[in-house]
Amino acid sequence: MADDPQRRAAELLPKVETLRAQLRAQVLGQDALIDDLLVGLLAGGHVLLEGLPGLGKTLLVRSLARGLGLDFARIQFTPDLMPSDVTGTQVVDEQGGARRFRFQPGPVFAGLVLADEINRATPKTQSALLEAMQEGAVTVAGVTHALPQPFHVVATQNPVELEGTFPLPEAQLDRFLFRLEVTTPSSDAMAAILAATTSAPVAQDVTRMAPADLGALQALVRGVLCGSHLLKFVANLVLATHPDRPASGERTRRFVRYGASARAGQAIVLGAKARALLAGRPAVVRADIDACLQQALGHRVLLNFEAEAERVRVADLLAEWRATAERGA
Numbered sequence: 001m002a003d004d005p006q007r008r009a010a011e012l013l014p015k016v017e018t019l020r021a022q023l024r025a026q027v028l029g030q031d032a033l034i035d036d037l038l039v040g041l042l043a044g045g046h047v048l049l050e051g052l053p054g055l056g057k058t059l060l061v062r063s064l065a066r067g068l069g070l071d072f073a074r075i076q077f078t079p080d081l082m083p084s085d086v087t088g089t090q091v092v093d094e095q096g097g098a099r100r101f102r103f104q105p106g107p108v109f110a111g112l113v114l115a116d117e118i119n120r121a122t123p124k125t126q127s128a129l130l131e132a133m134q135e136g137a138v139t140v141a142g143v144t145h146a147l148p149q150p151f152h153v154v155a156t157q158n159p160v161e162l163e164g165t166f167p168l169p170e171a172q173l174d175r176f177l178f179r180l181e182v183t184t185p186s187s188d189a190m191a192a193i194l195a196a197t198t199s200a201p202v203a204q205d206v207t208r209m210a211p212a213d214l215g216a217l218q219a220l221v222r223g224v225l226c227g228s229h230l231l232k233f234v235a236n237l238v239l240a241t242h243p244d245r246p247a248s249g250e251r252t253r254r255f256v257r258y259g260a261s262a263r264a265g266q267a268i269v270l271g272a273k274a275r276a277l278l279a280g281r282p283a284v285v286r287a288d289i290d291a292c293l294q295q296a297l298g299h300r301v302l303l304n305f306e307a308e309a310e311r312v313r314v315a316d317l318l319a320e321w322r323a324t325a326e327r328g329a
Contacts, residue, residue: 005223009277012217016042016278018207019067027060028196029189036180036295037064037154042277043270044218045177046133046153048118048299055182056193057156061114064154069208070111071148077121083128087138088145103140108132111148111211115155119165126172129153133175150214170258170302177267178292179299217277224273225283231269234289236325238265241301241317247327249320255307256317260300267296293318 016038023034033049037060040047049057058074065072075086088106092099107113108129118126132138133153137146155176158165173179185193239245242259243252252259271292272284279288298314307313 005220006282008216009220009280012213012220013278013280015207015209015213016217019064019209022067022207023060023063026063027056028192029185030056030060030182033180033182034060036178039271039274039278039292040178040180040295041068041152041214042217042221042274043177043267044150044221045267045270046155046175048155048157048173048176048179049182050157050159050179051182052184053158055184057182058114058116061112061154061156065112065114067208068112068214069210070150070152070214072112072114073107073110074114074116075107076116077118077125079120079122081121081125083125084140086125086128087132088140090141101141103143103145105145106138108138109145109147111150111152113151113153115153117158118155119157119168121166123166123169123172126166126168130172130175150211150218173299174261174263176299178271178295180295181298221270221274221277224276224281226269226273227283230272230284230286230289232328233286233325234265234268236328237268237293237321238262240321240324241297247324249317249324251312251317251320252324255303255310255312256301257304258302260297264296264300268292271296290322293322 020034020038023038024031027034037047037049041064049061051057062072062074075081084106086106086108088104088109090101091104093102115129118129132147132151136149136151137144139145157168184190238260240248240259241252241256241264242248243254243256268289269284272288275288275291276282276284294315297318301314301317303312303314
């Protein structure tokens with residue numbers, strides 16, 4: 001049957017592998033980042049990339065949009081960017097002596113939107129993306145306009161210590177399924193990057209997927225099985241991040257200000273399902289969940305000043321949360 005999930009997966013997964021290979025050839029030294037980014041999009045979410053300028057974030061997202069066959073828009077976030085510069089605005093048309101208002105869509109009306117250096121804009125402008133990311137629509141002058149589907153935001157963020165940045169509001173951060181750290185490449189990868197970017201450009205064939213293929217893959221992700229014992233583990237682990245619970249560990253009570261929301265658990269499960277699908281498995285295993293914990297929790301757990309002083313990060317607390325979850329807290 002044409003709608004058989006296993007047959008449909010067998011048709012689509014080779015396309016994903018081709019796309020993965022193309023991205024790895026274009027963006028050198030970031031294989032793990034590419035894998036996590038694909039998982040985030042197949043899970044149906046938005047992704048936040050954090051790293052220093054010049055590490056290939058924009059090239060990666062532009063190449064990803066081209067490979068997925070999605071319309072691409074890049075929004076450069078700056079301190080003077082206004083919300084209407086993102087969502088669109090009402091303009092006046094004059095026809096036959098009559099004036100009427102017409103909605104002029106902003107750059108957010110694209111299949112894949114790159115919100116470049118999102119934390120350089122003010123929180124007011126950052127929040128212009130909230131409705132778009134959550135509802136797949138924007139409301140201007142009381143009228144709601146649907147965004148194209150599939151619709152995804154990939155935002156880049158400079159480390160908050162850099163001058164001229166604004167921390168993203170917690171509500172904004174929570175809309176990102178994953179936050180991924182873009183690391184500096186190894187010496188060998190750096191040498192390959194220098195060789196590729198200082199030589200004559202080489203034409204590359206690009207195999208494009210159709211937007212409908214991405215939608216079909218996202219539907220297949222939802223159909224991947226996740227056992228009740230794994231769902232219970234994820235629920236316990238999310239609760240273990242809350243310092244006010246009796247079963248919370250000593251380091252959690254000491255270093256965590258606020259724990260993760262239920263949306264973090266959804267991100268972990270959907271990411272795990274996407275990993276299982278890409279591996280050709282019909283059900284999630286524990287390794288799929290473990291591989292998504294840092295990406296889903298790193299931006300949702302708010303640490304306190306003591307953690308900052310002692311340079312404690314969310315990754316340092318994952319072992320305690322796993323142990324608490326396994327005890328059935």
